[in-house]
Amino acid sequence: MIYYADELLKYCEENNTYLWELVLEDELEVSNDTKESIYEKLSEMLAVMEKSANKYLNEDSKTGFGLIDGYSRVANEYAKKGNSMLGEKNVRTMAMAFSTLELSSSMGKIVASPTAGSSGIIPAVIARYRMDDPEVSDEKLIEALLTAVGVGKIIGRFANFSGAEGGCQAECGSAAAMASAALVYLKGGDLEQSLNAASIAVVNILGLVCDPVAGLVEYPCTFRNASGAINAVLSADLAMAGIKSLVPFEEVCQALNDVGESMSFRLKETALGGIAATRTGERIKREFYEKHNQ
Template identity: 40%
Template sequence: MEVAMFKYETIQELVDAAQTSGKKISDIFIEDQAKAMETSPEEIIARMDEAFQVMIDCTVRGADKDLRSHSGLTGGEGYKMLSYAADAPEGGWMGSYMTKAVGRALSASVSNAAMGKIVAAPTAGSCGILPGCLVSAYEDRGMDREACVRALFTAGAFGLVVASVASIAGAEGGCQAECGSASGMAAAALVELRGGSPQQAATAMGIAIVNQMGLVCDPVAGLVEIPCIKRNASGVMIAFTAADMALSGIDLKIPVDECISAMKAVGDSMPEALRETAGGGLATTPTGKKLREQVFGKE
């Protein structure tokens, strides 16, 4: 979905605008985009609904037990987790709902690795987190589809602030900028979906970011597969946890905009080897090097 000019530079500006008007973050963003793109709010919502359908579809495609990435390094993770959710007593330690949410996140990420159509939210490497959260809310908790679609606008508005103030690219800020931002966006969306306040949505994003601050980007063989796919799974768990903490009334104490600035400072201080270059972390372990040779041959 194309995004028009965005006028908010901080999360708090968005929160204040919503609180002053008595509206949700999503309402503010929908109106802002409709005006900027000279179209109706209904058209903006319809286009976001198309993106939500892509999210649904990629969780189905990626759950195919025979689907593999072109490298051959990954595939089947989503299928295995969803099968486990169905077969394990009580759906596993996390329970059926959360286990299936993780399974959907893995499926969407596998679909991406296998060159399927996904929604980069905010990036392809973190594409499983929002579907894992919102598709699960829609399909397993019976949340209204339009409410889920509207919640995506809240996620998008918060993500645009992060992209403007800090970064959503692993090459600039490490995986904290990708999965960390996606998890924060999802947490904010979940809060709105549960009827939480704009301030609680902001707090949820801050909690999610704090819990992934410093996460490096170290893709094995330089591919968005290992450990990226599994980090989408943990991002889902952090998003749900952050949302429930915020909804319970727990205060982060550090304003979300300061968390975002801190994330940028941490990313700026990361060595280049830990910023999507496959020059450090898991990419340079003995097994990581062998996997690279398996895909590309010896240097």
């Protein structure tokens, strides 16, 4: 796998290949698996993603701790009214991101893509594209997922995905970058545009802390998945319009890592700072532990 944008672009251009093909080659080499087996596993993941994104659009969820119940359905009902400022598809995209987080909090089956805390972003973007193009093949969507994996490999090389290490920027920022690159591929964009989209998505969220109320991956995580999905869409649009990131993607990832290392431990999944440390956040935590320690 090539990790530097200029080298990656040069190689793909000279060899007339796509990022997803490089990722597949790398996986074949590392895993000693077959292409058919890899595609089968990705097809299963795709099915789980789309199911999780749609699960609670039209029914109330009942999560384990009750902090984010019903957000998906409420957002979807609002989208149906047709008078939202973002437009029906964007609001429904957020509803689909909510849905996966609600399913995760209900101990349902999800794909941690790349983490459980950011698992609503890529499924929402994939399901949104299915809305735009109902005839898109699963094979094309799998290629898009492999494109997302390629971006994830670069992030993993220069930064990380852990909220405990890098804050929410590492989780939802990575997921948005991966989703935006996949979306550019699906829309017919080239590799440079995919990398620009990924860069923009990370830049948009750089510095975001991880401050889960009561230490639970629910609030404000669910909002960050919804906004992360929209971040992926707008970043893809900007890149497709021809807008470029001044800083190459691997350097953006290095900045992501540097910012994460600079954050106080209070702002990295400890629930000791940010929203978690507000008076209401502390009350919710106290009531939660009182209830569940009985």
